[in-house]
Amino acid sequence: VKFTSKNLHHFFFFVSIKAAVLIQRWYRQYAARMEVRRRYTWNIFQSMEYADLQDQIKLYNFLGYLMDNFTRSSSERKLISHIFRENEVCRDAEWERYFSYTNIDVPDIYCGPRLTFPLDMDQVADLVEAFKNKQQLHSRYVLQLLLETWKLLRVLPNINRVSTCHSKEITICGDLHGQLEDLLLIFYKNGMPSLEKPYVFNGDFVDRGKDSMEILLILFAFLLVYPGNVYLNRGNHEDHIINLRYGFTKEVLSKYKLHGKRILKLLQKIFSWLPLVTVIDQRVLIVHGGVSDTTDLALIARVDRHKYVSALRPPKKKTPSRINVYANSEHFHEMINCKNTTGSLTFPKPFGARESFQRRSLQDFSSTMARALEGEFEVRRRQAEFSLSSFSKSHNILSTTLSPDSEPDSSQFTDTSNDEWKQILDLLWSDPMSQDGCIPNEVRGGGCYWGPDVTEDFLNRHNLQLIIRSHECKQDGYEFCHNRKVLTLFSASNYYEVGSNRGAFIRLGPDLVPYFVQYRATSMTRGLSFPQNVKRTEHTALKALRELLFVHKSDLLSAFQEIDKENTGLICLNDWGSAIERVLHLDLPWQVLHPQIVSSTKDGKLNYQGWFHDLALKKPRSEHIEQTMLETLYRHRSTLETIFRIVDTDNSGFITFEDFRQTLKLLSAYLKMEISDEVINELVISTDTNNDGSIDIDEFMEAFRLVDKSRLERGKSLLKLKQDFLEIYW
Amino acid sequence: MADKYSADTIITETQKRISNAFDVFDHESNKTVDVREIGTIIRSLGCFPSEADLHDIIAELEEEEPTGFVRYEKFLPTMTKILLERKFRPITEDLLLQAFEVLDQQKKGHLEPEELTKYLTQEGEPFTQEEMDEMLSAAVDPDKNVILYKDFVSMMTFDDTR
Numbered sequence: 001v002k003f004t005s006k007n008l009h010h011f012f013f014f015v016s017i018k019a020a021v022l023i024q025r026w027y028r029q030y031a032a033r034m035e036v037r038r039r040y041t042w043n044i045f046q047s048m049e050y051a052d053l054q055d056q057i058k059l060y061n062f063l064g065y066l067m068d069n070f071t072r073s074s075s076e077r078k079l080i081s082h083i084f085r086e087n088e089v090c091r092d093a094e095w096e097r098y099f100s101y102t103n104i105d106v107p108d109i110y111c112g113p114r115l116t117f118p119l120d121m122d123q124v125a126d127l128v129e130a131f132k133n134k135q136q137l138h139s140r141y142v143l144q145l146l147l148e149t150w151k152l153l154r155v156l157p158n159i160n161r162v163s164t165c166h167s168k169e170i171t172i173c174g175d176l177h178g179q180l181e182d183l184l185l186i187f188y189k190n191g192m193p194s195l196e197k198p199y200v201f202n203g204d205f206v207d208r209g210k211d212s213m214e215i216l217l218i219l220f221a222f223l224l225v226y227p228g229n230v231y232l233n234r235g236n237h238e239d240h241i242i243n244l245r246y247g248f249t250k251e252v253l254s255k256y257k258l259h260g261k262r263i264l265k266l267l268q269k270i271f272s273w274l275p276l277v278t279v280i281d282q283r284v285l286i287v288h289g290g291v292s293d294t295t296d297l298a299l300i301a302r303v304d305r306h307k308y309v310s311a312l313r314p315p316k317k318k319t320p321s322r323i324n325v326y327a328n329s330e331h332f333h334e335m336i337n338c339k340n341t342t343g344s345l346t347f348p349k350p351f352g353a354r355e356s357f358q359r360r361s362l363q364d365f366s367s368t369m370a371r372a373l374e375g376e377f378e379v380r381r382r383q384a385e386f387s388l389s390s391f392s393k394s395h396n397i398l399s400t401t402l403s404p405d406s407e408p409d410s411s412q413f414t415d416t417s418n419d420e421w422k423q424i425l426d427l428l429w430s431d432p433m434s435q436d437g438c439i440p441n442e443v444r445g446g447g448c449y450w451g452p453d454v455t456e457d458f459l460n461r462h463n464l465q466l467i468i469r470s471h472e473c474k475q476d477g478y479e480f481c482h483n484r485k486v487l488t489l490f491s492a493s494n495y496y497e498v499g500s501n502r503g504a505f506i507r508l509g510p511d512l513v514p515y516f517v518q519y520r521a522t523s524m525t526r527g528l529s530f531p532q533n534v535k536r537t538e539h540t541a542l543k544a545l546r547e548l549l550f551v552h553k554s555d556l557l558s559a560f561q562e563i564d565k566e567n568t569g570l571i572c573l574n575d576w577g578s579a580i581e582r583v584l585h586l587d588l589p590w591q592v593l594h595p596q597i598v599s600s601t602k603d604g605k606l607n608y609q610g611w612f613h614d615l616a617l618k619k620p621r622s623e624h625i626e627q628t629m630l631e632t633l634y635r636h637r638s639t640l641e642t643i644f645r646i647v648d649t650d651n652s653g654f655i656t657f658e659d660f661r662q663t664l665k666l667l668s669a670y671l672k673m674e675i676s677d678e679v680i681n682e683l684v685i686s687t688d689t690n691n692d693g694s695i696d697i698d699e700f701m702e703a704f705r706l707v708d709k710s711r712l713e714r715g716k717s718l719l720k721l722k723q724d725f726l727e728i729y730w
Numbered sequence: 731m732a733d734k735y736s737a738d739t740i741i742t743e744t745q746k747r748i749s750n751a752f753d754v755f756d757h758e759s760n761k762t763v764d765v766r767e768i769g770t771i772i773r774s775l776g777c778f779p780s781e782a783d784l785h786d787i788i789a790e791l792e793e794e795e796p797t798g799f800v801r802y803e804k805f806l807p808t809m810t811k812i813l814l815e816r817k818f819r820p821i822t823e824d825l826l827l828q829a830f831e832v833l834d835q836q837k838k839g840h841l842e843p844e845e846l847t848k849y850l851t852q853e854g855e856p857f858t859q860e861e862m863d864e865m866l867s868a869a870v871d872p873d874k875n876v877i878l879y880k881d882f883v884s885m886m887t888f889d890d891t892r
Contacts, residue, residue: 012835019829020854025780026821027857027865030886032773039754434758531868591750 034534040589041534042475044541045496047586048548050443052638056245057445059639060312062670063646099150099266101143104259115141117148121194124221128192131214132184139259142217146266149220152227153273158305159297160231160278162198164510170280172200172514173505174470174478174489175235178209178248181521182493182503183218189517190505193222193230200278202470202489203235203288203428207246209492213255216267234274234305235288236428236446236471240264241310245642253653272306276427279464283512286468290430290486291458292448293438295423303420311421311428312446431472432486452482459485466512477504477518493520497540499533542596548584549597552635553612555583560608570605573598633667640667644697654694741810748809751775752802761802765792768800772809777818781855787812823887830879840876 106114112135113127127137137145164170171190176183193199201219206212223230236242243249243264252267253260277300278286285291429447433439436451459465467486473495479488493503503521506514549556559579560571571579576598577590598606599614633640643666647659655663661680668675751771755763763771768791769784779787791800791808812818833849834841843866850857850865857865868886869877 015832016849017853019832020849021780022821022825022829023833024850024855024857025778026826027861028769028781029773029778029821031861031864032770035770036751036754036774589750589754591746592754 034531036592037538038475038534040592041538041541042496042500043588044545044586044593045500046473047588048544049496051586054443054445055636055639056242056642057312059245059642059670060241099143099147101140101147104138104140104143106138106140110138111135112137113141114138115145117144119145119148119221119224121225124218124225125192127221128184128187128218131180131211131218136255137214137217139256139263142213142256142263143259143266145217145220145224146263146270148224150266150270150273152224153270153275154306156273156275157301158276158303159301160200160233160275161282162200162231162278162280164281164508164512168196168198169507169509169515170198170200171505171507172202172286172468172489174202174491174503175204175473176201176209176215177204177237177492177495178206178212178215178251179492179495179521180209180211180214182491182519183215185493185503185519185521186491186505189519190507193226195226195229198226198229198231200231200280200286201233202278202286202468203233203274204237204470205232205235206248207237207243208495210247210251212248212251231278232274233278233286233288234271234276234428236311238271238274239310239312240268240271241312244645245638249645268309269306272309274305276300276305276424280508281510281512283464284466284468284508285462285464287427288469289426289428289447289471290432290450290469291454291467292426292430292450293454293457295426295458297462299420300423300427303424305424307417308421308424311425429471432469432481432488434481452485455482455485468506468514473501474504475501477502478506478516487514497537500537538596545588545593546597548586549580550612552583556580557608557612559583564608569607569609570602571608572605573601576606576608636667636671639670641697643667648697653697655697656694660695741814744813745806745810747775748806748813749802752805756802762799763802763805765796765798765800768805771805772812772818775809775813776820777812778820779818783818823883826887827880827883830883834879839880840874840878842876843870846877 113123113130115123115127115137130137162170171186171193173183173186191197199222205215205219209215219230219232223232237246237248240249249264252264256263276287277297279297280286285297426447429441429444431441431444431447431449432455433449433451436453438448438450438454441447441449455467459467465485468489469486470489470491472488472490473492474488474490477490477493480486481488487506489504489506490501491503491505493501495501495503502518504516504518506516508514556579559582560576561567563575563579564571573591573594577594580590581587598611640663643663644655647663648655661677664675664680751774752761752763754774755767755771757763765788768788769779769781772779772784772787787808788800791804793801830841831837833846846869847862847866851859851862866877869879869882871878871881
């Protein structure tokens with residue numbers, strides 16, 4: 001073939017197409033493998049998130065159980081009773097006094113915004129600008145703003161009704177979770193709320209992110225300026241019990257050292273007054289969690305929503321419930337720590353088969369328990385004396401009966417409030433599922449899973465056409481399901497980790513067709529390419545997973561040894577995967593994940609002792625405190641921290657030695673694990689670095705943060721314990 | 731042991747891999763996956779099919795009346811055959827490099843983003859804008875704003891071996 005320039009040109013053209021195809025083929029393969037990694041990274045984060053949430057509910061149930069069943073004088077109960085003190089409905093004047101801010105002086109050096117009420121748009125714009133510049137609003141103005149907000153919320157109905165008439169487009173945002181950057185990005189892209197620009201915010205404004213307070217202040221400020229154009233729905237995180245664990249309480253106390261406690265108390269009240277749902281044009285429902293097969297908007301419209309300060313606890317009865325019967329300790333722990341399912345609310349065998357309970361929720365747990373325990377009453381009375389370990393001492397208290405003239409009470413609350421409470425729980429906690437039906441949401445521990453048939457039925461009954469909800473993080477910021485009749489909207493980008501997901505908001509015009517805008521707050525992701533995003537997120541997820549595996553070492557070892565009866569030290573991958581699933585209760589694709597967490601296998605078998613060794617760089621030396629003890633404390637550090645914060649009644653960030661001791665006793669009862677006095681003393685002494693007889697909660701929890709190599713090299717002085725046992729490097 | 735390498739073992743191992751990969755995408759745990767994910771699943775098992783190849787495979791896997799889903803019973807035999815016959819072999823680093831060199835007509839040692847974009851979005855089995863953007867985000871050297879394809883190829887293939 002003669003190579004004329006034309007031929008050459010054709011030849012090149014032909015070859016270049018082949019080259020292009022090759023590159024495309026190769027890249028698509030690479031992208032597919034990235035996608036798989038992204039998927040299971042997502043799975044890891046989500047299952048760990050839900051497992052953690054379950055834990056919180058379990059803890060709360062445990063504390064509730066203590067409340068109902070301990071004597072008033074028991075020290076444990078005294079420690080925690082304050083969180084259950086419901087806000088009594090009292091006269092406005094009293095509350096206004098509590099809100100009082102007039103005697104709080106604002107120093108001259110304060111250069112943040114100075115608000116005057118009634119607020120106007122300029123002030124709000126200044127407020128947003130101030131927060132953008134990392135300023136903090138003075139507590140005097142915070143309290144004032146909260147007071148005005150409360151006054152307004154009290155007159156709002158349970159159901160916000162909005163109209164798109166006047167061709168107004170309504171902007172709807174999902175979970176923000178304290179991520180101020182995302183809210184600012186939304187305002188940047190879409191404009192701030194105004195008379196022409198109504199907004200609906202669908203709950204979960206707080207927790208996890210670091211600027212929950214600022215988000216609340218901004219949203220409340222807009223609400224005050226445009227009460228007819230800004231609508232807030234309550235989310236499951238607008239709940240002080242949840243806030244104790246997920247960071248909001250901590251944030252407020254650290255930002256407002258003097259008045260934080262008061263602010264938190266007021267917010268408890270304000271959260272309970274937030275409306276429950278929003279309806280647009282009588283056609284579209286906006287609610288934070290979702291619906292169940294019993295959700296009835298007419299009923300919702302009538303409830304006294306402010307009675308439900310925390311969605312986790314049913315409203316108090318008028319007469320105090322004095323249920324005075326106990327299970328023995330075994331029974332009790334079986335109830336609290338059911339290992340037979342992933343749910344936290346399963347009834348153990350003694351109460352009957354699972355199937356006999358159609359609709360379980362938190363309420364059923366306590367009331368049925370009460371009924372069943374009546375029979376145990378007499379038996380327990382006789383078991384007054386126990387052995388002398390401190391563990392048993394707390395169980396001694398557990399088994400002590402209450403005042404003899406109180407009667408066993410089989411139901412804690414009236415039926416009406418029971419129903420109402422369940423309705424609210426369903427609205428705030430439920431998730432959609434793909435199968436038909438409606439089952440209790442055991443992953444989260446509250447609300448239900450509802451199917452497409454329930455959606456269909458619900459929409460028909462109420463003459464609606466679409467449910468917009470939030471509550472679940474979605475990779476692209478939003479996701480349809482149930483034949484596009486349910487839309488999940490999530491506005492916190494990079495939620496699990498930088499690069500994990502986009503956020504989204506929607507605009508809804510009179511045609512009620514959602515228009516989506518997606519975004520990602522970029523300050524952290526600037527300069528990261530797509531594969532880098534995936535890898536970074538994956539790295540974080542795997543790190544968390546390895547840590548989880550490491551702290552379950554004892555249980556895993558037992559599980560492995562049970563399988564490896566001949567003590568070869570080896571286990572095949574299949575068995576490895578099922579053992580982990582049994583111990584951790586995390587539904588993850590272990591087979592697919594194994595190359596990431598197992599460095600080498602021989603003939604398809606894993607040396608599990610060696611594997612644990614790989615997971616932790618430093619081999620634990622035997623010290624006064626056993627490996628399993630520290631492992632346990634580490635594993636339950638969130639719970640421990642939550643209990644600390646509960647115990648710290650004056651929200652000072654410090655607790656006394658005595659309270660610290662009591663906390664660990666509480667934890668030991670909850671975990672069914674003995675924590676001896678020697679251990680506690682050891683911990684106390686090593687933690688009290690100030691030598692002033694009190695323990696700094698943050699400093700103690702510092703011991704349980706993942707210590708990565710670089711931090712260690714910076715030489716922060718830590719507990720000797722931390723260094724020996726809790727380093728996990730990679 | 732001799733039977734370690736027997737055909738049976740290989741088939742079982744292969745099918746286990748297929749089953750695991752399938753499960754990751756089986757969102758409803760009912761042994762079906764969305765047909766649009768088939769490409770990702772096949773590639774995650776180490777194959778390098780072209781879009782045309784996928785098109786054919788999907789045609790084979792779909793039901794007589796397409797439901798938008800692929801059942802595991804159909805997927806398993808098809809995929810087993812693909813893996814055992816080693817169809818859609820990986821593209822080697824050398825071959826990939828050659829492909830880039832072909833596109834680099836002037837032998838500059840690098841490609842401009844616009845050049846590469848033109849080839850990959852207009853020729854062969856064109857990329858979508860999203861695919862192109864993703865690739866560029868990883869390929870373009872941020873300082874020089876060109877694609878140093880030799881480095882890019884080594885970096886990406888190094889990643890693969892992990």
